[in-house]
Amino acid sequence: MPESSLDIFPPKVKDICSSSIECRPSPLRQSSQSSLPLHRNYMLSTFCTEKNVQECLSHISQEVSSLGLPPVWMESGGSSEMNVVAVLNCIYDLIQLHRRGLRTLENMEVEQLKSSSNLDYLQLTSTQLKEQLELSKRENTGLLERERQLQLKVKSLQNCLKNEKEEVQKLQNIIASRASQYNHEMKRKEREFNKLRERLNQLLVDKKEKKQAIDVLNNIGRADGKRSLWKTEKTEAKHEGEMYKTLLSDYDIRQRELLLENAELKKVLQQMKKDMVSILSSKKPTLKDDQHQDDDIQADLEEEVFDSSKESVELYCVHAREKLTNSIRLQWRRLKSHVERLDNQASLAQIGRSKNTDAVSRETHEEEMDRLKLEIQQCKDFIQTQHQLLQQQLSSPYDEEKASLLSDCYMLQEKERFRDEWKTLEEQRKIFERERRNFTEAAIRLSHERKAFEDDRATWLKHQFLNLSPFADSNKPQMSKSKSAFLISKTEASAASAPEKLIKRPSDTTSPTPRCVPLTSPSTAELYPTLCLVPENRSTKPKRLTEHVEESSNFLNGNVPAQHKHWNDREDHSSHTLTKEKTSSI
């Protein structure tokens, strides 16, 4: 295909050319190919040579005719002479064509430039417009946003407005009701004022004024029966005092109640704290981060111990109270977190169905439950059997012997013990009795001996006196006097017995001797205090005394020694009785 020189022509020409040439392959193909790069240059007859003139001629004529120009060569005749005019015309036409072509090319180039510049310009403008579009889009969204916000604001303002309107309405209602209330009060006051005015008028007009008076039939007493008091400073002070007393007692009562309440609450708090600490410390193994909690719990326990030792007095101090409440709060927080953790674990167990850790806890829980149930059952059975036995016991037939036996059977051991104790006590009592008797006997003997001694002494003294004084007989008539005299004689007799005793037993009764000078009854009367035993009994038992008097009067006639002896007997007897009396009086 000859593409060389024909390339510069417009594609249409090229097509025509190529189509026309197709039927006849050009001999210049190779040469045209090699001259491709030189297509602009003026080509030197490479197309036509002397050999192919005819072909070239025909070819050219074809080409020219295809271009629309009159034919160059006609194949009539055998002459190869060309029509020069035609050829020149043809060439001129071709040149014109060529020029036209060039012009169109120029125009086209210009146009292309124009269009490319237009294109650039358009591209530029398009980018600019795109940017503007972007910008305006952004602005748009911004504006939309603002609009939305403004709408929200509008809504809220509308709400506010509504609220304010409602408030205004409410306030107006309030004002209205207050106004109506005020009006009502005003009217009432005005009515009252009018009444007052009328009354005043009436009073001013009325001549006689009815005075106040009270008319009571008779005064009645005060309700509490007391007389009414004058109003003095003392009563006023008393009233003040009573008022303050009432107030104080009321405050006292309240304070006591509050103290009790406080103490109760503190106890409850302490208890709660203990419980919480114990719960938390028992749950230690299940916690993961128990180290630090361990320490805390330990510290708490120590604190706990310390606290309880301080007792309630310390708890009244503000710091102790704060400490208590703070520690309660801390424990409570821990307990709460612990419970939350347990809850989470439980929920995880439900979701994840992990059996290991939670199943263990659940299982242990179930085991615990079963154990407890079993325990409960056992206890119930136990109670049942007990009840049955008790019922049997109560409902068994009433057998007398058995009942009496049974009724005593619980007490047998104790009864035996009591019996033994009773025996021992009895024995002891007997011993005591014996000893007591011994003591009394000894006392009796002692008194006897003493009496005897006294008698001896008395007789010895009497003897002495008798020997000393010339008035030996003066005593005798006194012996036969009345009771009192008899008393004296008796004492004399006893005094007589005393020296004998004195002789028998040397004793230290020397007191009567300094007083031996007066020998009349006074002297013997003075012996009374020394013979302390005898006169007391005599004075207390006058009846017996008379008996004794009568008894002993029988023996008055005898001699003194005989008397003495008899006296002794009698004395013994009487002293016996006397001592008996004495012991009985003991």
Next chain:
Amino acid sequence: MNFSEVFKQSNQLCKVSPDGKYLATCVQYRLVVRDVSTLQILQLYTCLDQISHMDWSSDSLFILCAMYKRGLVQVWSLEQPDWHCKIDEGSIGLVSSRWSPDGRHILNTTEFHLRVTVWSLCTKAVSYIKYPKACQKGIDFSRDGCYMALAERRDCKDYVSVFVCDDWHLLRHFETETQDLAGLEWSPNGCVLAVWDSCLEYKVLLYSLDGRLLSTYSAYEWSLGVKSVTWSPSSQFLAIGSYDEKVRILNHITWKKIAQFEHIATINNTKAVNEICPPPVQVPVVKPDPDRANPKIGVSTLAFSSDSRYLATKNDNMASVVWVWDMQKMSLLAVLEQTSAVRCFQWDPRRPRLALCTGNTKLYLWSPAGCVSVQVPTEGGFQVQSLNWHCCGETLILLGKDQLCLCYMDTDQEDK
């Protein structure tokens, strides 16, 4: 339950003596004294005019009959029917008359509240107290009868005077921080005085017996305030009912609010209903006319049971309902809905039993175990308008418009 026959009475004046033995009633200008158990007429006294007010003295020996129009007070003796006493206030008029706690003095408030005259029946002596305040509750005696608190108003300021009832010696006189004092009440233990402002300002002040201000409580501003105030018998709680349909409970240690009871129209609590309806129950609400003064809204009546365990309240919006609150749990215990507006309710002085009436011929009783309604068996229909318990808790006195009837309870009254 037994009902006595119906007797006449006028002016709802029918009172049982403090010792519980006698019943005094007024019929026009006559005073009739009956024995409570047999209802036999024991004494009959005639006054000079229609009796406006009647009251027993604390020792149950004397009765005062006040005739406000005539300005007269007549005192009668139960022991000596011939004994008479007449107090004439003269031109100064009479607005109220009451006994002193010792039963030997009579306090008369003159017309226009010009002064309070204290008449002594023992010595015929007279004392005057100036500037008493004309308010809802201006005078209160402490429960032990030792002190009297009187509200005064001088130079547009409120004061409280505390008197010793023995000799009327002025113990304390102090100004209160109220705009317009509406009432005062001693606590049952006699150590604290609660003072409250009028409904235009919610303010409750607590003063100690010696005049020191212990605490002030104000729940809110501007809206109508306190409507009713009552102490619990143990002096532990102070219940304040207000126009906002709530009851606020203050405790006696800190005087701060420990509970607030709301009377809401829809009740969701399952155990609380009288008619055994399924929850939620809608309670009928009547909206009051906002333009009128003293609107029928808010908690107007409060009553503690004698053991302080229960509080019965009535909200004027829902006038046919009585609310019973449990003070231990601080929650609603029961809602007693009646067919018409509840006119009167009162706790049994011995046990937690509430009697209420609505103006029809029935008597309603409620206790934590259950409730019962009884028809009063009289011909001609006896409209129960108010009721009073006898101090022993076994008898109820029912008052109609101009009739009265006694109701004797059996000891076991709990049936559903």
